[in-house]
Amino acid sequence: MLTTPDRVREYMGLTSSEAPDSQLNDYIERAQREFLNDVAIYVRDDTLTGNIDGLNCTFLLTYPHVADRNFDGTVDVNDITVYKWGKAGSLDLREEVAVSTFYPEYGVVILSEAPASTYDVITATYYYYPREIDHDLVPEAVACLAAFYYVMREYLLIPERLSHGAYRFSHARPYMVLLDQYYRIRDILLGKLHTKGCHSEPELIRTELK
Numbered sequence: 001m002l003t004t005p006d007r008v009r010e011y012m013g014l015t016s017s018e019a020p021d022s023q024l025n026d027y028i029e030r031a032q033r034e035f036l037n038d039v040a041i042y043v044r045d046d047t048l049t050g051n052i053d054g055l056n057c058t059f060l061l062t063y064p065h066v067a068d069r070n071f072d073g074t075v076d077v078n079d080i081t082v083y084k085w086g087k088a089g090s091l092d093l094r095e096e097v098a099v100s101t102f103y104p105e106y107g108v109v110i111l112s113e114a115p116a117s118t119y120d121v122i123t124a125t126y127y128y129y130p131r132e133i134d135h136d137l138v139p140e141a142v143a144c145l146a147a148f149y150y151v152m153r154e155y156l157l158i159p160e161r162l163s164h165g166a167y168r169f170s171h172a173r174p175y176m177v178l179l180d181q182y183y184r185i186r187d188i189l190l191g192k193l194h195t196k197g198c199h200s201e202p203e204l205i206r207t208e209l210k
Contacts, residue, residue: 002071003028003142011147011178024150031145032071035138039189040067040127045083048109048122057100057111059122064107067127068135071142075104080126082109084119097122105132133189141185148178 005016005024012019043063050059059082068075077099086093101110115122 002068002073003032003139003146007139007143008146008150011143011181012151019150024146027146027149028142030149031142035142035145035186036067036069036071036127039133039141039186040069040129042127044125045123046125048082048124050122052115052117052119052122054116055114057114059109059111059124061107061109061124061126061128063128064105065129065132066102066104066107067129068138069127071138073135075102077102079104080109080124082111082122082124084115085121085123086119088121130190137185137189141182141189144178144182144185148182151178 005019005021005028008024008028009016009019041063046062048059048061050056066075066079069079072078080099080102082097082099083094084097086095097115098112099109100112102108109124111122
């Protein structure tokens with residue numbers, strides 16, 4: 001698991017006795033699922049590009065930047081499932097094939113064996129990010145979302161204003177700060193990719209007054 005209970009507790013300011021691992025792990029798993037479907041895009045049976053001739057093992061995905069769907073901290077062969085189809089669309093003639101090497105950032109898949117020319121199509125099922133992301137931010141985003149879910153469970157039913165005799169208490173839904181932080185990190189991950197380039201000297205577009 002990429003995000004740890006300790007990381008979640010840091011955002012809440014709670015101790016392990018106040019928020020034990022056994023409880024937080026459930027919320028981390030929920031947050032991981034939600035993050036994956038929030039940030040990544042699911043592709044089922046993407047048709048891969050490459051010759052199916054009994055010799056070729058290298059195929060290309062339609063979409064690069066494959067996501068770490070099992071949240072083990074590494075995007076590898078366990079994050080993609082590849083099939084060879086005896087006839088496209090026929091599940092009875094579909095077989096899963098082993099992947100020997102995978103380059104997720106480029107969408108390159110190298111199979112353990114070259115599919116015979118009798119197969120109709122090679123497909124893959126996976127999640128991908130719409131752009132290259134900073135993977136170091138993923139545990140932070142998941143931790144914020146898990147912390148939000150945990151605090152919501154513990155404190156959602158507490159009214160914003162309480163009274164006890166002459167005493168009055170109020171709070172401003174502090175748990176929303178956790179959700180706002182999650183959205184902030186998510187927006188950073190999905191923001192536009194900026195590249196540094198060279199440009200020529202600007203040209204004078206009108207005559208300067210003298």
